[in-house]
Amino acid sequence: xxxxxxKGIMRILEPVGRNLGLTLFAMFAxxxxxxxxxCAFKSDAQMYNTVFxxxxxxxxxRAVLIGSDYxxxxxxxxxxxxxxxxxxxxxxxxxxxxxxxYNFRKKEDVAFQILSFKFAPEIMVILPIFLIFQKIGxxxxxxxxxxxxxxxxxxxxxxxxxxxxxxxxxEVEQAAQLDGYTWYEVFFKTLIPLIKPGLVASALLAFIxxxxxxxxxxILSGSKIQTITITALRYIASDTVxxxxxAVASTIAVLPEVxxxxxxxxxxxxxxSFGAVKG
Amino acid sequence: xxxxxxxxxEINYNEIPAHIRRxxxxxxxxxxxxxxxIMIPFITAIFLSFTNYSFRLPKWSFVGLRNWINMFTxxxxxxxxxxxxxxxxxxxxxxxxxxxxxxxxxxxxxxYSRILKVLFTFPLMVAPAVAxxxxxxxxxxxxxxxxxxxxxxxxYNFPWAASHSTAMFTAIVIDAWVNxxxxxxxxxxxxxxxPKSPFEAAAVDGASAWFTFKTLxxxxxxxxxxxxxxxxxxxxxxxxxxxxxxxxxxxxxxxxNISLTGYINGFTYQKLASALPFLLVLWLLINKTAKFxxxxxxxxxxxAAGK
Numbered sequence: 001x002x003x004x005x006x007k008g009i010m011r012i013l014e015p016v017g018r019n020l021g022l023t024l025f026a027m028f029a030x031x032x033x034x035x036x037x038x039c040a041f042k043s044d045a046q047m048y049n050t051v052f053x054x055x056x057x058x059x060x061x062r063a064v065l066i067g068s069d070y071x072x073x074x075x076x077x078x079x080x081x082x083x084x085x086x087x088x089x090x091x092x093x094x095x096x097x098x099x100x101x102y103n104f105r106k107k108e109d110v111a112f113q114i115l116s117f118k119f120a121p122e123i124m125v126i127l128p129i130f131l132i133f134q135k136i137g138x139x140x141x142x143x144x145x146x147x148x149x150x151x152x153x154x155x156x157x158x159x160x161x162x163x164x165x166x167x168x169x170x171e172v173e174q175a176a177q178l179d180g181y182t183w184y185e186v187f188f189k190t191l192i193p194l195i196k197p198g199l200v201a202s203a204l205l206a207f208i209x210x211x212x213x214x215x216x217x218x219i220l221s222g223s224k225i226q227t228i229t230i231t232a233l234r235y236i237a238s239d240t241v242x243x244x245x246x247a248v249a250s251t252i253a254v255l256p257e258v259x260x261x262x263x264x265x266x267x268x269x270x271x272x273s274f275g276a277v278k279g
Numbered sequence: 280x281x282x283x284x285x286x287x288x289e290i291n292y293n294e295i296p297a298h299i300r301r302x303x304x305x306x307x308x309x310x311x312x313x314x315x316x317i318m319i320p321f322i323t324a325i326f327l328s329f330t331n332y333s334f335r336l337p338k339w340s341f342v343g344l345r346n347w348i349n350m351f352t353x354x355x356x357x358x359x360x361x362x363x364x365x366x367x368x369x370x371x372x373x374x375x376x377x378x379x380x381x382x383x384x385x386x387x388x389x390x391y392s393r394i395l396k397v398l399f400t401f402p403l404m405v406a407p408a409v410a411x412x413x414x415x416x417x418x419x420x421x422x423x424x425x426x427x428x429x430x431x432x433x434x435y436n437f438p439w440a441a442s443h444s445t446a447m448f449t450a451i452v453i454d455a456w457v458n459x460x461x462x463x464x465x466x467x468x469x470x471x472x473x474p475k476s477p478f479e480a481a482a483v484d485g486a487s488a489w490f491t492f493k494t495l496x497x498x499x500x501x502x503x504x505x506x507x508x509x510x511x512x513x514x515x516x517x518x519x520x521x522x523x524x525x526x527x528x529x530x531x532x533x534x535x536n537i538s539l540t541g542y543i544n545g546f547t548y549q550k551l552a553s554a555l556p557f558l559l560v561l562w563l564l565i566n567k568t569a570k571f572x573x574x575x576x577x578x579x580x581x582x583a584a585g586k
Contacts, residue, residue, distance in 0.1 A: 019391060021384045025377070025459075026395055029402050032413045032456065035424055039416050047422045095310030102303035110307070119569045120321075121517040123538045124558035127545050128320035128327065154310065183299070212406035214520040219546070229408040233524055236415055243415075243422045250412045257404035265397060269468045272403075272461060276506050277468045 033254070039247035047243050060244035070249060073231035080142060080217075080227060081210035084149035085203050092157040093199065097187070099158065100165035101173075111162070115274065118155045122215040125151065130219055140222040148216050153206035156274060160205075163275035164198040165191070201267030204260050211257065228253045328555035335549050342552075350556045355532075355540060359557065363536040363564075366447065367516035370454045374511055377455060378462025379504065385463070386470050396467070403460040407453075407520030414453045440525050446533045453521050458514075462507045469503030470496075499583050505576035509569060516565055537561040 039047065041056035064070050098104075099111050129148060130139070138144035168191065176186045192199070217227040232249040235242065261268070269277055328346055332339040350356045381399075385392045405413065418439040420426050429437050440449045473496070481491045519538040522528060528535040528543065535543070537557050545554035 018384050018387065022381070022392065022395055025381045025384075026398065028456065029399050029460065031424075032417050033401060036413050036416055039422070051424060051427060091309035094306035098303040098307040104303045110311070114310075116566070116569075119513045119565055121538060121558055121561045121565060123517070123519055123541050123545075124324060124555075124562050125320050127541070127551060127555065127558065128323035131327075131551070132319065132323065158310065183302070208404055212404075212409075214406060214408045214524070218523075229406045229520075232412055233408055236412055243419065246412050247416055250409050250416075253409045254401075254405055254413075258401050261400050261404045262397070265400065268400060269464045273465060273468075273506055273510070277465055277503060 036247050036250050036254070039243055040251050042244055042247075044242060044244060060242070060248040063242070064245050064248040064252070069226070070228075070231055070252070073226045073228050074252065076225050077211060077228040080145045080149065080225065081207055081213075083142060083146040084153050084210045085207045087146060088150060088153040088157050088206060089199070089203055092154050093161055093192075096158045096161035097165050097191070100162045101170070111159075114155050114158055117151050118274070120151075122151075126215060126219050133220060139220060140224045142225065144220060145217065145225060148220060149210045149213065152209045152213055152216075156206050156209065156271070157202050159274040160202040160271050161195065161199055163270065163278070164195040168194050198267055198270075201264040202271050204264050205268070205271040208257050208260055324555050324559060327552050328559060330552050332552040333550055339552070346553045347556050349553060350560075355535075356557065356560075358532060359535055359537045359540040360560075362447075362534060363516055363538075363561070366450065366518060366522075366534075366536055367512060369447070370451045370458075370515040370518070371508065371512045373451060373455045374459045374462050375504065375508060378459045378507065379466050379500075381459070382463045382466035382470060385467060399460045399463055401460075402457050403464075405457055407457065407518075408524040410453050410457045411521055411524035414449075414456070418449065441530060443530055443533050446526060446530060450518075450521055450525055450534060453525065454515065454518065457521075458511060462504075462511065465503050465507040466500060469500045472503075473499055502576055502580040502583050505572060505579060509572040509576065512572070513565055513569055516568070517561060 038052070040060055041058075042050065042054050043057045043059050046054045046057075095114075099107060126148075133139040133144050138147070172190060172194070173186055176190045177183070181189065212229065213227070214229045217225070217230050221227065221230070232246075232253055235246045235249050264271070329341055329343060330339045331342045331345075385396060402410070415423075417423050417425050418437075420436050426437065429435070438445050440446050477495055478491065481495060486494075517538050518536065519542065522534045522536065522539055523542070526534055528539040538561065541554045541558040541561070544557070545551045
């Protein structure tokens with residue numbers, strides 16, 4: 001009887017405890033983003049004497065978007081990250097295919113070498129690259145940054161897309177070949193459409209990683225190219241901090257990423273774990 | 280050379296013309312060229328660590344092991360190593376515990392948990408430097424909302440990143456804010472892949488919830504947790520963005536981990552050659568830890584699969 005009662009109490013307490021725990025974590029995970037958006041609409045004066053009740057203003061947006069070069073940084077960041085992903089897709093997808101399908105000498109070594117870039121300390125790679133880039137004259141250029149960003153985007157794309165290729169059975173390819181298609185036709189007309197959702201998702205995730213990169217542009221770009229992460233930091237470094245502008249800068253940096261995240265939900269686990277977990 | 284006989288699924292490439300046999304090498308080449316181009320820095324780094332190279336000096340010469348000996352006899356190195364390990368271990372532990380806990384809470388499929396699963400991926404997308412800005416808005420003593428909350432319980436002017444004793448805590452909170460969701464996602468993927476029958480059997484036998492968790496759920500989730508651990512620990516040991524954006528290693532040298540020390544020595548003080556041994560040690564540390572974890576993970580995955 002007593003045990004029965006206990007179970008009844010548990011049935012009520014269990015969902016309450018669960019939802020309470022989830023709500024607490026949700027506050028930790030989401031409130032900073034909400035607060036950021038709130039701050040973006042506060043004027044400098046309201047920032048200090050109001051919390052939630054205030055009259056929204058677009059003053060900060062005007063200051064950041066028109067009164068500074070943040071908009072330029074946004075587009076330069078788009079160009080560098082986008083360029084890096086395009087290069088990665090062109091060079092990486094065939095690479096992923098070869099690692100998935102063919103059996104050649106040192107295959108696993110090559111694959112692990114590519115993965116090990118992910119785990120190399122960025123600063124240690126970047127110091128010598130800085131020297132080399134200055135010597136060959138590609139410091140602070142799109143070419144240089146797009147090239148270094150391959151360290152971020154290429155291992156991710158190769159490992160994730162390799163998994164998607166492995167999911168397609170060899171018979172599909174052989175059947176198409178028997179029908180008289182050449183290898184190139186098989187690759188572009190049957191394989192690429194089959195892996196397309198996964199490929200798009202991993203390319204977008206690679207884009208986010210490139211978009212977020214901080215160490216590489218900090219050291220390898222100067223006055224000509226400014227990425228959003230570096231430029232955003234300037235708002236906090238100045239003597240009189242305009243917190244409203246900090247909030248606007250952060251909101252603009254986060255917005256494209258949140259949109260992309262919504263699109264790639266289904267492939268997120270697989271992408272983030274480099275294909276190790278097929279979520 | 281190609282297509283081992285053991286593997287029946289593979290095409291036997293020896294019967295195929297040479298230009299097709301070499302195809303794997305052709306198609307892998309562009310990717311490799313780009314990456315090998317970036318391999319050069321590793322070799323350059325090792326080479327330069329035996330010289331007195333600096334951006335200030337016009338010439339450089341070999342100095343043998345001097346940079347290495349200087350490093351191992353300096354207090355700076357042991358401090359940096361200690362910060363690196365403390366930050367790496369505490370940040371990873373916090374994220375693993377919190378992430379696994381929240382993933383277990385999300386296990387039950389309700390409307391609320393389905394919405395939260397999507398929303399929790401948002402912080403994961405935020406760049407470390409931008410995450411620091413967002414948390415400056417939260418923790419600022421003048422405009423921050425946390426100060427107002429802490430005032431309610433009688434705490435005034437909590438120092439956050441400005442004090443020696445709370446700077447590490449602040450950095451780890453920001454790290455956890457960004458990355459806990461990564462652990463949640465991986466553990467959840469593990470939970471969703473659990474087979475049903477062992478749990479039904481346990482329920483029939485009347486096993487307690489704790490016993491089921493200890494003997495069934497946890498061992499089967501372990502391989503997934505190891506992957507999360509691997510990714511998080513490797514990143515936390517070399518964390519640069521969050522610490523640099525937060526305090527540039529300060530206050531004093533409180534947050535000077537190896538990455539920061541290498542950066543400040545190499546760039547701010549322009550003593551590149553003496554900074555490189557620090558970073559090579561970090562690389563070795565990360566590489567060895569990663570290899571060990573990968574080995575353990577494979578072992579556990581096989582064990583969980585009953586092999």
